[in-house]
Amino acid sequence: MRRLAILALAVLTLAACHSEPDFDERYDAASKKIREKAADIDERIAGTGSPESEAAQVDGGKT
Numbered sequence: 001m002r003r004l005a006i007l008a009l010a011v012l013t014l015a016a017c018h019s020e021p022d023f024d025e026r027y028d029a030a031s032k033k034i035r036e037k038a039a040d041i042d043e044r045i046a047g048t049g050s051p052e053s054e055a056a057q058v059d060g061g062k063t
Contacts, residue, residue: 021029
């Protein structure tokens with residue numbers, strides 16, 4: 001029983017030693033997320049066509 005308590009204490013101590021990510025790690029994660037989001041937005045925009053071609057279709061190219 002005593003060994004189990006010591007083992008549990010050791011596991012909890014090691015778990016508590018895990019540090020929070022530093023600034024560079026958080027910055028890299030945020031940058032990656034932003035790049036992925038921007039790529040997704042670019043894909044969506046590319047799939048809709050350009051505004052000039054849509055305007056030409058609407059008014060018959062009179063602009």
